Amino acid sequence: MLCLNPMLRSRGSSSTVLMNMQVKWRRFAMLAVLTGLFLQNPVQSRAIFDGCKVDIVFLIDASGTWCQADFDDTRNYVKSFVNDVTVGPNDTRIGVVGFTGPTSTKTAVDFTDLEKDSIKQKLDYMEFKRCVTYTHHALNKAKQEIFSNKRENAKKVAVLITDGDKTIDTKFLEIAQEYKKANIMLVILHIGVDAVDDGLKKAAYKPDWVARLSGYNDLRNTLSTVHDVACPIRCRADVAFLVDGSTSLVETMFDQARRFVNAFADSVHVGDEAIRIGVVRFGSKSDLIVKFTDTDKESIKEKIDNMELQGGMTFTGKALQFTNENLFSESRPDARKLTVIVTDGMPSDPGSLLSWGTRYRADNNKLMFVVIGRPPSIDVSELSAAAYRPDWVIRLDSYAQLEEHINGVRDKVFCGCNERDMAVLLDSSISIPVELFEKTKDFIISYAKTLDIGQRATRFGLVRFSSTTATKTFVDFSDLEKDSILGKIKNLEKAGAMTQTGYAMEVAKKDLFDHARPKAEKIAIIITDGYPSSSSVLLEQGRLYKQDDIKVLFVLVGKSFASYFYDMYKEVAYKPDWVRRFDSYQDLAVSRDFYC
DSSP: OOSOOHHHHOSGGGHHHHHTOHHHHHHHHHHHHHHIIIIISHHHHHHHHHTSOEEEEEEEEOBTTSOHHHHHHHHHHHHHHHHTSOBSTTSEEEEEEEESSTTTOEEEEOTTOOOHHHHHHHHHHOOOOOBOOOHHHHHHHIIIIITTSOOTTOEEEEEEEEOSOOSOHHHHHHHHHHHHHTTEEEEEEEESSSOOOHHHHHHSSSGGGEEEESSGGGGGGGTTHHHHHHSOOOOOEEEEEEEEOSTTOOHHHHHHHHHHHHHHHHHSOBSTTSEEEEEEEESSSEEEEEOTTOOOHHHHHHHHHTOOOOOSOOOHHHHHHHHHHHTGGGOOTTSEEEEEEEESSOOSOHHHHHHHHHHHHHTTEEEEEEEESOTTSOOOHHHHHHSSSGGGEEEESSGGGGGGGHHHHHHHHHTTTSOEEEEEEEEOOTTSOHHHHHHHHHHHHHHHHTSOBSTTSEEEEEEEESSTTTOEEEEOTTOOOHHHHHHHHHTOOOOOSOOOHHHHHHHHHHHTGGGOOTTSEEEEEEEESSOOSOHHHHHHHHHHHHHTTEEEEEEEESSOOOHHHHHHHHHHSSSGGGEEEESSHHHHHHHOOSOO
16 A cells, blocks of 8 residues: 555544444544653653653655655654754653665664754754665664663663554564664554554564554554653552443443543553552443552453443442452552542442442542533432542543543542642641641541652652741751651641741742752642731742742641632632642541642
């Protein structure tokens, strides 16, 4: 074929084809998820990527099985990648090889070129040759001419973009094995409707590092695949999906729910020390489809693909009980717990749902609902009461929108795993009894235990505040040992005196945030039960924090806040809904929710 089918070059015109190709949908969904991380939240993704040194070589197929438009799309894809990363001797280095026959396979860009404009100009100069497909020559040339320019502690990634029609398979596989021995991670982006052959899976660094795309327009949807490969976000989390299989669903809707769960599985690192996924199908009864102990991604996806529509009523509460007893009984003690219920209707057992929602919150198992249906047919008040928080209920008009919202689930799972510089400012003024101060410390300790502390993850600081003389930094960002941090919090003593909240912000900025990492998200969590002693200082610090992109979250404890002060806290906070109110410290203790 000289060009791909035009139907497959347009995302808008391929919906019918995609509906009939389950595996391709799964791959497409995976790539859409990864794109969402990179394009919709570029600061977050670049922070992850810039945290490690990466040498990347793109191997671009320029053979006769493509057409000029396909080749141009591929060049534009690489240029988009260049635009969206930091290129430099201590950041990302980029190489490009265009390949066809033995004599026309050329290195277009090598690691010595660290200027973005120069790299993009050289991409424009690349020629479309229309010859045979000597893929092994491209791998060999990249290895000898580009990867030979090594950097210490740099990840090595090769991205092969091809339609899969390669010449001399034996040599291709031999050089691919050399890549693995040299720890060069080969990612293969296979363009076209043909099935991915076993040769490509054997050649890739891992079998599931071969992504099949329907057409070249879908290439941009893979921009952050390389980011996840080279610098993956790794969190210890046990995530359960409860999929509604009741009578109110039709097969098409249930199939979209399957694809939604599969796309999530495709987009995360699954393993005993990373994400574990469980799946329960529910209706009148519940069935365990995937256990947490199943950490083989292909096995997980196959089981989800084979999950059938059940029928019956919608016993959501019973499904939560079943999941708690048969799935979370195997949960890891130090892992985050998240439960996602995908449903189209109200529960047949609302009382049981509310009871188990309370139980899940007490166990710090965060319950999220993805509700499909148009109002007023769907009333979500009972679901909101059962959810971890009311805003953990996502409402969609149809099942077709499911795949667009996988990022919402990922954000909840990965919150705390990205680079963050976080400081807790703890009120220790005279209005707080000693026993309540101790309970708040216990709360902070329980929260800190859930964080991934490290130079490429969360750095944690703590400022105890009351009067200006008693306000001090007790944990700073240089302490990366969790046990040390917990010990310092445990030994913290109450100070008494006034509530100098604004001054505490000034101290935190000087001692902590002025030393934040350039790419890290900066968050200040202020826990207080009283009025600030100086409103003007608080407002001024709020202005400076916003100027420096430091996100302020207020945790207000007590019922006595005057509306004036409450409105002022909302003005200082990162967003108005970043002011959380609790009636008592006991309520705070069961929340365990600062930020995510």
